[in-house]
Amino acid sequence: MTLNTETLTRSASFHANIAARKMRGNIFAALGLLSVIIGLAMLVVLVGDVLNRGVPWLSLDFLNSFDSRFAARAGIKAALYGTAYMMFFTMLVALPLGVMTAIYLEEYAPDNWLTSFIQINISNLAGVPSIIYGLLGLTVFVRWMGLGRSVLAGALTMALLVLPIIVVATREAIRAVPSSMRDASLALGATKWQTVWNHVLPYAMPGILTGNILAASRAIGETAPLITLGALTFVPFVPRDPLDRFTVLPIQIFNWTSKPQAEFHDLAAAGIILLLATLLVLNSVAIFLRQRLRKRF
Amino acid sequence: MNQTVSQLYPKRLSLGHNRARDLRERTVQGILLMAAIVGVLTTAGIILALGADTLRFFQRVSIISFLTDTQWTPLFSIQKFGIWPLITATALTSFIALVIAIPLGLMSAIFLSEFAAPRLRDVLKPALEILAGVPTVVYGFFALIVVTPILQNIIPGVSTFNSLSAGLVMGVMITPLVASLSEDAMSSVPRGLREGAYALGATRYEVATRVIFPAALSGIVAAVILALSRAVGETMIVAIAAGQNPTLTLDPRVPVETMTAYIVQVSLGDTPYGSLSYLTIFAVGATLFVLTFFMNLFSHWFVRRYREVYD
Numbered sequence: 001m002t003l004n005t006e007t008l009t010r011s012a013s014f015h016a017n018i019a020a021r022k023m024r025g026n027i028f029a030a031l032g033l034l035s036v037i038i039g040l041a042m043l044v045v046l047v048g049d050v051l052n053r054g055v056p057w058l059s060l061d062f063l064n065s066f067d068s069r070f071a072a073r074a075g076i077k078a079a080l081y082g083t084a085y086m087m088f089f090t091m092l093v094a095l096p097l098g099v100m101t102a103i104y105l106e107e108y109a110p111d112n113w114l115t116s117f118i119q120i121n122i123s124n125l126a127g128v129p130s131i132i133y134g135l136l137g138l139t140v141f142v143r144w145m146g147l148g149r150s151v152l153a154g155a156l157t158m159a160l161l162v163l164p165i166i167v168v169a170t171r172e173a174i175r176a177v178p179s180s181m182r183d184a185s186l187a188l189g190a191t192k193w194q195t196v197w198n199h200v201l202p203y204a205m206p207g208i209l210t211g212n213i214l215a216a217s218r219a220i221g222e223t224a225p226l227i228t229l230g231a232l233t234f235v236p237f238v239p240r241d242p243l244d245r246f247t248v249l250p251i252q253i254f255n256w257t258s259k260p261q262a263e264f265h266d267l268a269a270a271g272i273i274l275l276l277a278t279l280l281v282l283n284s285v286a287i288f289l290r291q292r293l294r295k296r297f
Numbered sequence: 298m299n300q301t302v303s304q305l306y307p308k309r310l311s312l313g314h315n316r317a318r319d320l321r322e323r324t325v326q327g328i329l330l331m332a333a334i335v336g337v338l339t340t341a342g343i344i345l346a347l348g349a350d351t352l353r354f355f356q357r358v359s360i361i362s363f364l365t366d367t368q369w370t371p372l373f374s375i376q377k378f379g380i381w382p383l384i385t386a387t388a389l390t391s392f393i394a395l396v397i398a399i400p401l402g403l404m405s406a407i408f409l410s411e412f413a414a415p416r417l418r419d420v421l422k423p424a425l426e427i428l429a430g431v432p433t434v435v436y437g438f439f440a441l442i443v444v445t446p447i448l449q450n451i452i453p454g455v456s457t458f459n460s461l462s463a464g465l466v467m468g469v470m471i472t473p474l475v476a477s478l479s480e481d482a483m484s485s486v487p488r489g490l491r492e493g494a495y496a497l498g499a500t501r502y503e504v505a506t507r508v509i510f511p512a513a514l515s516g517i518v519a520a521v522i523l524a525l526s527r528a529v530g531e532t533m534i535v536a537i538a539a540g541q542n543p544t545l546t547l548d549p550r551v552p553v554e555t556m557t558a559y560i561v562q563v564s565l566g567d568t569p570y571g572s573l574s575y576l577t578i579f580a581v582g583a584t585l586f587v588l589t590f591f592m593n594l595f596s597h598w599f600v601r602r603y604r605e606v607y608d
Binding site for chain 1: 318321325326328329330332333334335336337340342343345346357385388400401402405407408410412414415421425427428430431432433434435436437438439441442443465469472473476478494500501502503505506515524529530531532533536537540557560561562564570578579582585586589590592594597
């Protein structure tokens with residue numbers, strides 16, 4: 001009987017606590033929501049401040065002039081062209097390399113030490129700090145291959161930097177293709193490559209494109225490796241060929257941020273607006289592609 | 298649909314080996330393998346590039362003074378090569394970042410995974426991930442131009458460049474990383490555990506903190522270590538906002554210089570190729586690479602070692 005009373009008292013206190021325990025949960029949930037809101041509030045403050053400083057400086061003149069020692073005359077033309085050129089060559093190299101690596105790993109690779117070595121390598125590369133890629137580019141592309149501090153050297157460095165992102169995204173997209181598609185194609189007598197090229201790749205295309213756009217937006221915002229590589233901070237010209245020297249948007253922003261005068265900080269804010277707008281457009285396209293192309297299957 | 302079978306199919310259908318086709322298949326496979334090897338070559342390139350110049354650096358500077366000296370003055374006339382000021386600065390800014398990112402990130406993750414309605418989560422999680430997509434140079438601007446003046450108003454003695462502002466903003470930057478990876482770990486805890494705890498009368502809070510959190514701990518620890526590794530390797534925020542003074546201090550109000558900021562400082566200057574100060578950035582880079590490499594390795598190992606397997 002003693003046991004029974006004990007259980008009863010315990011359960012009585014158990015019930016008595018319910019309100020307090022639920023309250024604790026509610027407080028906890030409120031704190032959780034608060035944490036999310038703090039993060040988002042930071043984003044709002046950041047964007048608000050940048051818009052507030054930068055919008056008055058946005059004009060056609062700003063887009064169409066080169067950098068200057070005088071804030072009123074400084075523009076972002078060289079950086080816009082530099083980013084466009086560099087990104088063109090970056091994706092020209094990274095997209096095929098990344099997609100081919102992913103196809104190999106998903107469709108062809110035998111289960112052996114070389115394959116697992118390649119896989120471990122790629123997941124490690126994803127964790128290497130971006131500035132290390134800059135040192136790699138400085139030694140391999142600028143010095144050993146003699147490309148100089150050029151658009152091409154920057155693009156190749158960036159291509160290696162985003163390669164793991166493309167490989168991981170493409171592999172996921174390929175893995176999501178139902179194996180019945182492959183079986184059907186192979187059963188009709190298609191070769192492995194015909195199956196991959198005609199069926200697997202088209203089906204995986206939305207995922208592959210999304211991954212590549214995300215990789216591109218990562219490369220557009222990267223600054224550190226290009227500084228290490230020796231991209232210029234003051235460039236009063238548009239690069240004429242891939243071996244010309246160059247600057248990009250984030251470096252131009254860095255350069256203006258580092259100056260003591262407040263007008264240059266406003267210019268940096270104007271540059272940030274352009275950079276964030278570019279990334280917003282790219283990411284919207286990625287989301288749109290994913291939604292739109294997914295429906296076909 | 299009046300086609301006969303012979304019209305549909307080619308007249309001579311060879312089911313035997315087709316040499317041209319076999320050759321094409323093998324060529325394609327070879328090309329794909331070569332593309333896959335590029336990743337391996339990149340790692341090899343990193344190790345060679347860093348290793349070669351680091352070796353040349355250690356031919357001129359003893360590794361003992363590199364690891365025991367407490368001063369870092371390679372750009373002055375009296376050169377000292379003690380890595381510690383750079384390492385403490387990196388540790389200080391990364392620590393401040395984690396102090397922000399662990400509570401914010403974990404609370405967000407628990408909220409999103411256990412408390413938020415699915416619809417709310419589908420809005421909030423991607424919104425939080427936008428924070429991770431903002432370029433780091435933008436965060437650097439934010440730290441120096443917006444956060445530092447605010448800190449100077451609140452705390453006395455904060456200089457224009459300081460590790461506090463850089464660390465705080467870096468914390469905001471890595472919060473989504475902690476939140477997102479921890480949320481993934483918590484969401485993948487099997488439903489049965491949740492329902493079992495609810496059936497025993499546990500409240501939502503108790504389920505979240507005493508069942509889900511411990512079950513997902515390996516993934517959460519891995520997320521935190523990855524975030525730390527990101528903070529250690531982060532460059533632009535600290536290069537812009539934390540300063541370029543390699544001082545051995547733990548005071549968050551004064552300018553310091555992290556390993557990454559030092560590499561940026563030297564890269565911006567006109568350092569002749571092959572000079573001793575040129576070689577220092579590779580020695581510092583190699584130190585950074587080794588540190589982050591082991592952190593990433595540890596994170597992967599930890600997940601594999603302590604993962605709770607339910608199936």
